[in-house]
Amino acid sequence: MAAAPPAAEAALLLLLALLALAAVALRRGDALSLDLYDVTCPEVEAAVTAAVRQAMANDRTVAAGLLRMHFHDCFVRQGCDGSVLLDSTATVTAEKDGPPNASLHAFYVIDNAKRAVEALCPGVVSCADILALAARDAVALSGGPWWVVPVGRRDGRVSLANETTAALPGPTASFDQLKQAFHGRGLSTKDLVALSGAHTLGFAHCSSFQNRILRAQQGVAAADDPSLSPSFAAALRRACPANNTVRAAGSALDATSAAFDNTYYRMLQAGRGLLSSDEALLTHPKTRAFVALYAASQEAFFRAFTKSMLRMAGLNGGQEVRANCRRVNPS
Ligand code: HEM
Known part of the structure; x- marks a missing residue:
């Protein structure tokens, strides 16, 4: 078979690289894992459960707050990407300050869990994963079912209040x-x-x-x-x-x-x-x-x-592992 001429070869290589990149991007969006943190952060589940358990011992409303927060994270933007956890900045009003999120609460529980997890394995576990685990724990610790949460979500870098009303159905929805x-x-x-x-x-x-x-x-x-x-x-x-x-x-x-x-x-x-x-x-x-x-x-x-x-928790597509759940990483 004749060798491809240089220009065609370069175009082919570029195409293959683009296809590989697209595959990685798709995997980021889709592939969650059951054992991702087994080696890199084996104590993550215990740390999150401890934070949720401690908060619930002081305040019985925490479980509902965490479960609803996870839903509101997953239904806006790229899915469960921790976008609901970001604070507003001087220039951007974030999701948590959008009308459907006015009564969301218990954000401090995610902060506590994140702090504990960062002390164990810095820069490894996303805030979106911590929220998914905390919602599961909130259900189980309230007497509901327990399930294995696939992990590997990435945190998003965008959070806009004006995207919340259209994405989240209201209480009078038909x-x-x-x-x-x-x-x-x-x-x-x-x-x-x-x-x-x-x-x-x-x-x-x-x-x-x-x-x-x-x-x-x-x-x-x-x-x-x-x-x-x-x-x-x-x-x-x-x-x-x-x-x-x-x-x-x-x-x-x-x-x-x-x-x-x-x-x-x-x-x-x-x-x-x-x-x-x-x-x-x-x-x-x-x-x-x-x-x-x-x-x-x-x-x-x-x-x-x-x-x-x-x-629902499988919807994901963020880009980074945030160091602080309330702020995107410096670019
Ligand atoms: C089907 C569409 C849904 C609508 C229209 C809806 C709407 C609402 C509204 C209006 C409230 C009360 C907010 C307030 O007055 O402070 C609420 C509370 C709540 N929602 Fe939903 N919701 C829906 C689905 C869900 C889903 C899918 C979840 C979680 C999987 C969820 C979890 C909760 C929880 C746990 C509360 C209580 C929050 C607390 O006590 O802090 N909701 N929801």
Whole structure:
């Protein structure tokens, strides 16, 4: 076979190099590993678990905060890239200061975990991995399932508040809007129902469910949302009166809000789902069937939740291992 002429050979080499680079870039985005830190940072899991356990011992709301933070990280930008952890700067308003993130909390737990991990193995473990591990620990330490978290995420360098509202569905989202948001991230309607089960933990402020109560006071003819149980609506109206001025007022998302269990689905079936987006899961036959399944079997819920968390946590595509979760590395 005749040798390729120099110009063609150079072009071929360039093409091969570009293909190799593209493959590396794709791997960065996709390939997570089960044993990445076995040698480089074997104590990472123990360090993160200790930080979460200690914070939860002092404050039972931490678990919900960490789980929601991971979701909000994974749904904006390049997926689970720690972009939600970055602080705003003089020139950039970061995701954490975007409207849907106003009530995110427990960032200090990630700072504590990162500090502990950096002391063990500096520059090895990304903030995005620490958040994914901490969310898993938050679930398990609240009585939910435990699963192995594949690792190797990279931290992103961009975080923009104005990308949050479009990416994160709001509490009044309809079934179609929820479906669209999840499909947009490559997640299914089954994932939507299973991951909404995260509302077994935590709390919502009055503003998140005001649309379901007090309509009469707002001049709308109909009173409370008819899909809401009347006694539940009355309790919510007491917690959030029309003239409420207490910013911290609100309601637990389910009746056992510090325990990770399937009460959320049973409450939904009883007309006691708190947010319109929770209630929306009952408006479609397919999602209604999943709600019934998870309400009947906590085991089925735990299995589905684990699978969906793994799918959500697999979205990634950052560039670096940040030294400080609140700031990008100096370029
Ligand atoms: C399906 C679409 C979803 C919508 C529309 C939604 C919306 C909300 C809203 C409005 C709140 C209350 C915020 C407040 O008033 O302070 C909340 C709380 C919460 N969400 Fe979701 N969420 C959704 C899915 C998820 C998912 C997928 C997860 C996690 C996997 C999650 C985890 C949580 C947790 C744990 C809380 C309680 C937070 C706390 O107590 O600090 N949510 N969500």
